Amino acid sequence: MIDAFEVVESSTDGVKYWVSEQIGIPNEYLLRMRKSYDVVEFATSLKPFLLSHLLNMGLSEATYLDPDIKIYSHIDSSINEQTESVIALTPHRLTASKVETVSEFEKVFLKYGAFNLGFISVKNDVGSVEFLIWWQEHLVRDSTRRPISEVFTDQKWIDLVPSFFKYNIVRDFGFNVAPWNLDERKLSYESGELTVNSTSKVKFVHFSQISGMLAAGDLSSEWQLKMNNSSMTQETKEVFLQLIKDYSTELKSVARNSKLLIDYRLLEAPFSQLNYFWRDRINQKNSKNLYGVSKIENFLFTFSNPLLKAFTRLDTVNGLIWGIKSDLQRIKKRYK
Template sequence: MKHETAPASHLRAVGGKATALRFFTICARNFLPSARLLCESLRQAHPDAVFTVYLCDRDMGYDPVPLGMRIEPLEALGIPALERMIRSYNITELCTAIKPYCFLREFAQAQGDDPTPHVIYLDPDIEVFSPLTEVAEALDAGAQAVLTPHVLHPAERAEFEDDHFLRFGAYNLGFIALRNTPEVAEVMRWWGRRLVDQCIIDLPRGIFVDQKWMDLLPAFLDDVHVLRHPGYNIAYWNLHERRIHGPEGALQCNGQPLRFVHYSGIILEDTDQLSRHSRVFHVSNSFGYGPLVQRYRARLTAPGNRRLRNLPYAFFWNGARGKNAHSPGAEADTAWSRPETFLLARQAFTMEQYLGFLTAEASEIENRRATEAALVPRGEEGRNGFHFSAYCAVCGGRHSMVTSFLYSGETYPDGTPVPNWREHVACASCGLPNRVRASMHLFLQEFEPRSDSRIYITEQKTRLFGWLSGRFPNLTGSEYFGNRVPKGGLFEGVRNENFEDLSFQSESFEFLLSFDVLEHVPHPERAFAEAFRVLEPGGRLMFSVPAHLDRYPSTIRAELAPDGRIIHNLPAEYHGNPVDPEGGALCFRYFGWDLMDMLREAGFPRPFLFHYWSREFGYFGPGQALFVAEKPR
């Protein structure tokens, strides 16, 4: 779908010009195949409209290019309470809670000659059959909002009677169209505030996620158009009053053009039942709806969609309350097992995206620095270090975090040293520092490795290797001993490997982990190529390095000349080395964003970084980042 807009032939011109249309949907990764089918049907009906998918999930684990859709990450919405919402909401609640923020972003994205487009939301499990002419005409004629009621007539003897909609809402929020006006934007901000904590299913209190709130829309806005057209929003709740008929390409419902069908609650298994929410209607008695379900189901379950549909939801399927009445069948959380340990780590694929976050969240970042400063004792009291309490996701409990001023590189205005938060905040129980605990936290949370996963880590004489080896029997570790033993050989019981020339067979591992090692490798581009080689298709490289995230080029501190000489461009800097505690390991570079180019050249198409900060876990300091690259399947 084109990103630029042009008048569509069916729109009634206002002042000689038709208003642009922008469509969007919201889904988790496993619903991307549904979103793609929606996109394809919209392209047929509205070839010049803009269509965006807002991904209520992690923006990883898939290749967006073949999908052919504009996909925006959750973080792009700038929701102030996002972390709290992720912690508390189940998948249904979170996907619906972000809807007003998506509308506000769509309004803000308007550009060019038409700064006030009409914005239309559609659930991802919808298929459009013809242009939404009546919606565009209503908005062009001055309506500020268009809603579709669940039913068009009294339903006293239907499967879902009238009182059902008194509890769940008069209008189905699988569709809502809004005009970009100041009054509408103000209502969206109100809606967004309410949905931070009250996008739940609480029927006794009259709340049904985002939907029931919109019963108030006609009271808050002038010119709310209730679209009583039988060709819109056909689903299990109104099949008793809808009849689909006509030839392919010119389908009608009750004698009027069929606009879109909503496959809510579709059962993907090949059964006669149409929706998990209905026990009355089946393929054989659904008045033309059943054959459409069968065709849609066949496309959705095509082999090419299988991997996407099986991608796990990154957050909490059942939410903090441990239930999801609207989406049953997933009794156990598919991701991290303890909601209280969830770390909200934001993703950035480009330097511009990362710097944009810093700009947008300047006040939040200032609060973070103030929180850190308040922990640091002043005067002589804490000169030898200090402690504070935080949750260690490695140990699985709250522990004292031992903090020192070793290698402090700056001071506060009163002269007190600023701790090296990245390296010198260690859990008193496991001994692992800030960056290592955070790396393990994200590794377990985001990738859910199996106990039998094949993992290679570029260290072996460390506490981290000991901790991992007790949990993953197929773990392989190594250190670098140079030419003291052949690559792949053992030196005092420790494997010798050169990251630039590994001894392993191709496609040997599911995960390759490396934490603050690559800055000591003279040619990191060779190491990335080796990582790509030894990872199996779909395997992931996860690593940390010292990095300047505000600049593109890496800072080359030293180089290895062809004749073996070390050329120092800056004063030599040595880091801790378990193989040579006295001499350390020479740091060749501090990385910039050009490392993403190295990863892409090695074959990883879409590398990104996680950036994070957390008072709860003691992950302090600016620029905390973990890099991830996935080998294509």
């Protein structure tokens, strides 16, 4: 629970949960992260700490799944013991994109990361402990999602894993089914079970970044565009649209009946609401091991007003401008 400071009940409907202070993050690191990361950056930066926490509880293997993922069939261990792997990863795709869609897929993967970190599994092993410590050290300072940056939250760092650690790629097409790979994964029902390429069961579908909209009964225009431009089969499109509709219905039902909100108390400032200008100032101080901030920065961090919110929105506008620029560049190349 990234926005809570006290848990009244540590489990709801059989699900165990913790607040950020309970998963082994040093207080000075947690303070730094709350003051310099927005909600997405902060949430993603906690992954290696949570995985370490689970392994320290004595689990032989720990698996992380994004909250916008739905499981459709049993997931066996994804760690390949024969290769001495201690980490299992899923690439965004398992086959190369067609030439006409390279700009839509492979260039995006180069920017945001080759592996999709909606899923990662780690074995309880010395090698995975070394990996998690390495990942934690980077994400304490560098888990940003700025329009122009070398990193993208927790995900881009994992491109270095093949060079540093023993890992394996999960080559099961039923893992991480999503719009960016539906052209290589034909969905159908075989004997009443959801299958991919008529050979294996769908393990889980990643409804990336749209669970909030689906909970309100809507589908983002970005997803609609991705699906319309994809070269997936008509059957795949029909099956996937039905999956989206069913998932939306489930989300709305859960939102109405959830007991979770009564079981914890919220923090006033669980993560930063600051513009990147002020976050950079805080990070500069942190890089010099000065964990405190000036009075004016602390005031800006805790004081919410229309002017501050307007400055914060500049980050979004900046990202939009760069996105439009990229789109114009693609159009220029296409009609040149």
